[in-house]
Amino acid sequence: xxxxxxxxxxxxxxxxxxxxxxxxxxxxxxxxxxxxxxxxxxxxxxxxxxxxxxxxxxxxxxxxxxxxxxxxxxxxxxxxxxxxxxxxxxxxxxxxxxxxxxxxxxxxxxxxxxxxxxxxxxxxxxxxxxxxxxxxxxxxxxxxxxxxxxxxxxxxxxxxxxxxxxxxxxxxxxxxxxxxxxxxxxxxxxxxxxxxxxxxxxxxxxxxxxxxxxxxxxxxxxxxxxxxxxxxxxxxxxxxxxxxxxxxxxxxxxxxxxxxxxxxxxxxxxxxxxxxxxxxxxxxxxxxxxxxxxxxxxxxxxxxxxxxxxxxxxxxxxxxxxxxxxxxxxxxxxxxxxxxxxxxxxxx
Amino acid sequence: xxxxxxxxxxxxxxxxxxxxxxxxxxxxxxxxxxxxxxxxxxxxxxxxxxxxxxxxxxxxxxxxxxxxxxxxxxxxxxxxxxxxxxxxxxxxxxxxxxxxxxxxxxxxxxxxxxxxxxxxxxxxxxxxxxxxxxxxxxxxxxxxxxxxxxxxxxxxxxxxxxxxxxxxxxxxxxxxxxxxxxxxxxxxxxxxxxxxxxxxxxxxxxxxxxxxxxxxxxxxxxxxxxxxxxxxxxxxxxxxxxxxxxxxxxxxxxxxxxxxxxxxxxxxxxxxxxxxxxxxxxxxxxxxxxxxxxxxxxxxxxxxxxxxxxxxxxxxxxxxxxxxxxxxxxxxxxxxxxxxxxxxxxxxxxxxxxxxxxxxxxxxxxxxxxxxxxxxxxxxxxxxxxxxxxxxxxxxxxxxxxxxxxxxxxxxxxxxxxxxxxxxxxxxxxxxxxxxxxxxxxxxxxxxxxxxxxxxxxxxxxxxxxxxxxxxxxxxxxxxxxxxxxxxxxxxxxxxxxxxxxx
Ligand SMILES: Nc1ncnc2c1ncn2[C@@H]1O[C@H](COP(=O)(O)OP(=O)(O)OP(=O)(O)O)[C@@H](O)[C@H]1O
Ligand SMILES: [Mg+2]
Numbered sequence: 001x002x003x004x005x006x007x008x009x010x011x012x013x014x015x016x017x018x019x020x021x022x023x024x025x026x027x028x029x030x031x032x033x034x035x036x037x038x039x040x041x042x043x044x045x046x047x048x049x050x051x052x053x054x055x056x057x058x059x060x061x062x063x064x065x066x067x068x069x070x071x072x073x074x075x076x077x078x079x080x081x082x083x084x085x086x087x088x089x090x091x092x093x094x095x096x097x098x099x100x101x102x103x104x105x106x107x108x109x110x111x112x113x114x115x116x117x118x119x120x121x122x123x124x125x126x127x128x129x130x131x132x133x134x135x136x137x138x139x140x141x142x143x144x145x146x147x148x149x150x151x152x153x154x155x156x157x158x159x160x161x162x163x164x165x166x167x168x169x170x171x172x173x174x175x176x177x178x179x180x181x182x183x184x185x186x187x188x189x190x191x192x193x194x195x196x197x198x199x200x201x202x203x204x205x206x207x208x209x210x211x212x213x214x215x216x217x218x219x220x221x222x223x224x225x226x227x228x229x230x231x232x233x234x235x236x237x238x239x240x241x242x243x244x245x246x247x248x249x250x251x252x253x254x255x256x257x258x259x260x261x262x263x264x265x266x267x268x269x270x271x272x273x274x275x276x277x278x279x280x281x282x283x284x285x286x287x288x289x290x291x292x293x294x295x296x297x298x299x300x301x302x303x304x305x306x307x308x309x310x311x312x313x314x315x316x317x318x319x320x321x322x323x324x325x326x327x328x329x330x331x332x333x334x335x336x337x338x339x340x341x342x343x344x345x346x347x348x
Numbered sequence: 349x350x351x352x353x354x355x356x357x358x359x360x361x362x363x364x365x366x367x368x369x370x371x372x373x374x375x376x377x378x379x380x381x382x383x384x385x386x387x388x389x390x391x392x393x394x395x396x397x398x399x400x401x402x403x404x405x406x407x408x409x410x411x412x413x414x415x416x417x418x419x420x421x422x423x424x425x426x427x428x429x430x431x432x433x434x435x436x437x438x439x440x441x442x443x444x445x446x447x448x449x450x451x452x453x454x455x456x457x458x459x460x461x462x463x464x465x466x467x468x469x470x471x472x473x474x475x476x477x478x479x480x481x482x483x484x485x486x487x488x489x490x491x492x493x494x495x496x497x498x499x500x501x502x503x504x505x506x507x508x509x510x511x512x513x514x515x516x517x518x519x520x521x522x523x524x525x526x527x528x529x530x531x532x533x534x535x536x537x538x539x540x541x542x543x544x545x546x547x548x549x550x551x552x553x554x555x556x557x558x559x560x561x562x563x564x565x566x567x568x569x570x571x572x573x574x575x576x577x578x579x580x581x582x583x584x585x586x587x588x589x590x591x592x593x594x595x596x597x598x599x600x601x602x603x604x605x606x607x608x609x610x611x612x613x614x615x616x617x618x619x620x621x622x623x624x625x626x627x628x629x630x631x632x633x634x635x636x637x638x639x640x641x642x643x644x645x646x647x648x649x650x651x652x653x654x655x656x657x658x659x660x661x662x663x664x665x666x667x668x669x670x671x672x673x674x675x676x677x678x679x680x681x682x683x684x685x686x687x688x689x690x691x692x693x694x695x696x697x698x699x700x701x702x703x704x705x706x707x708x709x710x711x712x713x714x715x716x717x718x719x720x721x722x723x724x725x726x727x728x729x730x731x732x733x734x735x736x737x738x739x740x741x742x743x744x745x746x747x748x749x750x751x752x753x754x755x756x757x758x759x760x761x762x763x764x765x766x767x768x769x770x771x772x773x774x775x776x777x778x779x780x781x782x783x784x785x786x787x788x789x790x791x792x793x794x795x796x797x798x799x800x801x802x803x804x805x806x807x808x809x810x811x812x813x814x815x816x817x818x819x820x821x822x823x824x825x826x827x828x829x830x831x832x833x834x835x836x837x838x839x840x841x842x843x844x845x846x847x848x849x850x851x
Contacts, residue, residue, distance in 0.1 A: 016374075016376040016420050016421070017376050017379070017381065020376060020377070020378040020379070021378055021379060023378070024378040024379070210722070213724055213725050213727065214721070214722050214723065214724060214725060215716045215719040215720065215721055215722070215723050215724075215725060216721040216722055217725075218709055218712070218713065218716055218725065219716065219721065221702065221704075221705060221709065222702050222705075222709075222713055225702035225703060225704050225705060226698075226699075226700075226701060226702050226703065228698075228699045228700075229699060229700050229701055229702055229713070230702075230713070231682055232660070232662070232682050232692060232694060232699060232700060233682075233686070233713040233714045233716070233717060233767075234682055234683040234685075234686035234687070234714065234716070234717025234718075235683075235713070235716060235717060236683060239721065240721075243721055288704070292702065292703075292704045292705075293704040
């Protein structure tokens with residue numbers, strides 16, 4: 001913007017400009033810098049941290065959270081929030097697990113064990129339908145996303161309990177263990193890297209494409225940025241919400257299935273509290289809690305920060321009680337920092 | 349370069365007291381220099397006009413005086429003393445009427461006027477007093493509004509007056525007006541001018557920003573022109589002329605302001621019959637023909653905004669018919685209107701912008717309405733057209749990455765205009781299209797409008813700018829209290845006729 005720089009501008013203006021530009025970059029890269037600093041500190045503080053096994057471990061543990069966070073990013077970008085992601089993960093993965101560990105009996109007819117792909121598809125379908133239900137409720141009854149998903153979160157947990165009859169799967173009513181071809185998903189390495197990381201990256205790639213290059217992506221940012229403007233441009237807020245929550249539900253089911261594959265067991269209370277950690281990842285990653293601003297890459301970094309922090313505290317022998325406190329403090333600090341950053345960028 | 353405003357001038361009677369002095373103010377935003385080395389004085393009993401192209405730095409300067417932004421360099425002096433970095437403008441009697449209305453839509457008129465300072469009696473809020481005072485101050489501005497009505501339901505012009513009332517209620521010594529008339533029609537304008545003149549007689553210091561040259565010539569005592577964030581000149585009004593001011597703003601002489609053009613007018617494309625909506629529209633009928641610019645003029649509250657809202661499907665109407673071509677529109681949504689190839693540029697910018705997004709996604713937003721959700725964006729076309737409109741409409745800064753939030757009001761307006769101009773709509777409803785746009789860019793806007801009608805687009809142009817209607821419209825409908833009072837053909841069109849029929 002050369003025309004703005006004029007020959008008579010004093011030297012101080014130039015200095016101010018580069019100082020501000022630097023601050024801008026630092027602010028944007030904040031989460032990444034924090035992640036690198038944390039990794040550097042932990043490598044120094046614990047000899048077990050910077051090892052291939054530990055990194056693979058972190059990857060396996062963080063991949064499901066990252067996938068939840070991707071779906072959560074969509075919801076938050078529209079100015080909403082999806083509190084039901086962890087419940088959907090549990091419900092969907094329980095469905096897959098039950099189908100895999102016991103033969104399907106329909107109307108008294110024993111259909112035997114369903115093939116693994118069919119069990120997976122059933123789990124994904126459950127996630128998609130659950131998400132569609134969220135979106136439909138929000139779009140039709142125009143109630144706040146927060147309330148709608150708070151309600152369905154309980155419903156999905158309840159249905160998951162019914163599905164598993166309150167037991168761990170495989171459990172008393174199961175007739176076989178999880179097939180190894182399935183647990184491979186959660187435990188295997190491909191070229192030394194956990195397979196679940198690849199799955200998370202594929203999800204992220206597709207999500208980034210959708211947000212950047214499709215009409216839906218634009219609608220998501222428009223609805224979150226200024227709902228009224230979206231409406232006068234002929235974009236349907238309701239339809240956008242339905243897509244967004246369907247995506248979030250589908251991704252939640254993928255996360256749940258990966259989690260179950262890693263643990264070799266499903267459970268209706270799986271991933272409890274992960275909805276909050278997914279929201280924390282999104283916010284740490286710089287997505288505006290009020291919508292319209294942010295993206296998937298930030299959320300991935302946010303999820304890694306949350307994952308590395310948990311792993312590091314474990315290695316340092318910090319008790320799980322303190323870990324919870326630490327994670328909560330980090331989230332609050334990040335949001336405070338974020339508010340301050342926005343104010344100073346937009347105003348002064 | 350800056351002419352020092354301090355020396356006595358032949359026609360200003362005894363040197364008035366300097367209320368506030370700006371010395372070498374600079375303001376830098378990330379990646380953007382908004383102000384550089386600006387000095388000026390605000391004097392008691394003087395109306396100081398501030399002019400400049402869109403993005404010249406006028407609003408930024410006002411916000412610095414009002415303590416909303418802190419200057420990157422320079423001093424603000426009151427009574428010879430430099431103000432501290434985070435000063436409280438209210439304590440120094442400084443009030444700013446914002447360009448972008450800053451009211452809370454959900455709160456009532458009285459609550460907005462007294463926000464944070466509701467009168468108290470025996471410790472509880474004295475609503476009666478608040479409402480009485482609010483009504484009084486609004487009446488001074490010549491509006492009769494219910495102090496209990498939520499602001500969100502008012503017309504933009506009414507909101508603007510509430511914003512002014514809110515500032516005046518605090519009885520500031522220095523009043524800064526940032527484009528206060530951009531949504532007002534003539535009679536509200538002249539009422540506001542009476543109030544401003546009164547303030548001047550009482551010895552207030554006034555800064556007045558507008559893109560309307562004749563207004564500036566009529567009301568101000570001194571004109572200061574900013575160009576690219578620098579002081580281009582500051583001169584008493586006696587030494588200024590419209591041409592001179594424009595020359596100082598743009599840095600060169602401008603050609604004729606409004607280009608005239610002729611186009612072939614065809615069949616009706618939009619027919620409105622007997623439209624009734626509450627008390628706002630009481631049976632409006634007209635038709636808009638292909639290739640026509642049909643003007644709509646009226647005072648505040650005459651029903652223009654409701655007419656636009658009803659056609660575009662934003663507000664339901666009670667009875668009557670709307671036909672876009674062969675398509676009947678009834679109980680329709682904005683998406684239906686867009687599907688019938690209608691576009692609406694609404695008067696309230698805040699209703700149209702995606703503030704956190706740069707120009708390109710804001711421009712192309714209206715292209716998406718008939719696309720499948722998972723269809724691919726036309727990224728190339730978006731880039732190309734953004735660059736074209738940035739150049740044509742002189743949008744500044746010419747950036748593809750800066751968020752719209754950080755653009756000046758006039759430049760935001762240009763982006764929304766460009767959105768609808770590029771949308772391919774065949775019927776465009778423009779509600780105050782040139783609101784906040786500077787003289788230079790206006791000519792370009794009119795040139796694009798003329799190209800659109802030549803290509804067969806029809807434009808319903810709602811405007812309070814009489815001279816723009818006279819210059820551009822093929823016909824003008826004059827509205828008064830929800831009815832079309834008269835239809836003026838191009839031959840009958842004149843300033844006098846519009847004023848006569850609208851009152
Ligand atoms: N918060 C901000 N961050 C970055 N740049 C900004 C910000 N606010 C304003 N600017 C830039 O500062 C410059 C001056 O803007 P300003 O709003 O003062 O213009 P203006 O003279 O009031 O124009 P208009 O006539 O369109 O209202 C513009 O280039 C604008 O893009
Ligand atoms: Mg401005």
